[in-house]
Amino acid sequence: MPVPEALRGRLKAPVIAAPMFLTSGPDLVVETCNAGLLGTFPALNQRSTEGFRDWLQEIQGRLEPHAAPFGVNLIVHRSNPRLEADLAVCVAEKVPLVITSLGAVPELVAAVHGYGGLVFHDVVNARHARKAAEAGVDGIIAVAAGAGGHAGTLSPFALVSEIRSFFAGTIVLSGAMNTGRDVAAARMMGADFAYLGTRFLATEEAQVSEAQKRMVAESAAADIVYTPKVSGVPASFLRQSLAAAGIDPEGGAAPHLDMASEAKVWRDVWSAGQGVGGISDIPKAAELCRRLIADYREAVSGAAEEARGEGWL
Ligand SMILES: Cc1cc2nc3c(=O)[nH]c(=O)nc-3n(C[C@H](O)[C@H](O)[C@H](O)COP(=O)(O)O)c2cc1C
Numbered sequence: 001m002p003v004p005e006a007l008r009g010r011l012k013a014p015v016i017a018a019p020m021f022l023t024s025g026p027d028l029v030v031e032t033c034n035a036g037l038l039g040t041f042p043a044l045n046q047r048s049t050e051g052f053r054d055w056l057q058e059i060q061g062r063l064e065p066h067a068a069p070f071g072v073n074l075i076v077h078r079s080n081p082r083l084e085a086d087l088a089v090c091v092a093e094k095v096p097l098v099i100t101s102l103g104a105v106p107e108l109v110a111a112v113h114g115y116g117g118l119v120f121h122d123v124v125n126a127r128h129a130r131k132a133a134e135a136g137v138d139g140i141i142a143v144a145a146g147a148g149g150h151a152g153t154l155s156p157f158a159l160v161s162e163i164r165s166f167f168a169g170t171i172v173l174s175g176a177m178n179t180g181r182d183v184a185a186a187r188m189m190g191a192d193f194a195y196l197g198t199r200f201l202a203t204e205e206a207q208v209s210e211a212q213k214r215m216v217a218e219s220a221a222a223d224i225v226y227t228p229k230v231s232g233v234p235a236s237f238l239r240q241s242l243a244a245a246g247i248d249p250e251g252g253a254a255p256h257l258d259m260a261s262e263a264k265v266w267r268d269v270w271s272a273g274q275g276v277g278g279i280s281d282i283p284k285a286a287e288l289c290r291r292l293i294a295d296y297r298e299a300v301s302g303a304a305e306e307a308r309g310e311g312w313l
Helices: 026-034 049-062 084-092 106-114 126-135 155-165 180-188 210-218 240-245 259-267 273-278 285-309
Strands: 015-018 040-042 072-074 096-099 119-123 139-143 170-174 191-194 224-227 233-238
Touching: 015 026, 015 240, 026 040, 026 049, 026 285, 040 126, 049 084, 084 106, 096 106, 096 191, 106 119, 106 126, 119 126, 119 170, 119 233, 126 155, 139 155, 139 191, 155 170, 180 191, 180 285, 210 240, 224 240, 233 240
Parallel strands: 015 191, 040 072, 072 096, 096 119, 119 139, 139 170, 170 191
Antiparallel strands: 224 233
16 A cells, blocks of 8 residues: 555645755644645754654644644664654654654554554665565655765665565655656656655745755755765765865765764755755745645646657557
8 A cells, every 4th residue: 555544635746845954843844734745854853852842732733624744753873862752752742654764663663553653764775675664664765866865876766666576565755856747757656755855945944044045046966965974874965065164075084973963064064965956946835835736736637648749659
């Protein structure tokens, strides 16, 4: 069942606004969900578990009755001391979708399933996807080459088809998609949902500086540098922000991943995916969602006609 029952009929297009460190918060989530797409944020964007609970309650209070469900990203890594407490809050508040990164743990999946929630886990290769499948997740987020954040290196075609060969659950494709047509393409290649980060970073509600949003809107794919030098795990960054922070992506040793120091580094060095080349404006999130939904519907319903016009059908 590629689209889980809990999400069926709840979204206006198969789009998830991906969680982004220091970037997504209640405004982005609420505007996205109220516009009909699934909004998310990382729990660590709030400084404490209490603050995280406050955000969840604020979001739940601001969602309209027809709103799409929302999700929360938990980092499952030994350097995240808040994992247990944040998970307990997700359970208490019945967060509809929990997105795990780095570790896929059966106990966490059981805790979320216990209240009827869903768990999606993000991976950059088939080996990690198999582990996530064994842990019992409902969905696997295939983070392909060119994505923002901790991106992968594999072609989206290669990654989606390989995961589909052994996983019957939901597949979400991540990496460099900006438009409803891109979302339709992701579905055509076998994914069930598209996961858009960088496109949502360049919206009014994203909690980053205007300078960072402008840099996203003005950059090209060639400006994205993929390097482990910032956080120990390879990730995509805007070249100009690396230079401004004095980080040489070629020289020196990479640090060890440590969530305690991530906030300091990611505030100065700005992450974005290769999709920057297709982004030139900074709309309100609701306007972006409206566009994505309309473009997606047009792309899907016009596809057969387009193919017929060109003699393919
Ligand atoms: C600024 C930024 C911060 C991110 N932070 C996180 C994060 O905290 N947790 C996570 O799972 N993914 C994070 N990501 C990755 C996104 O969730 C998503 O996989 C990616 O942005 C999709 O590719 P795209 O940016 O090309 O659309 C981040 C991405 C960006 C651009």
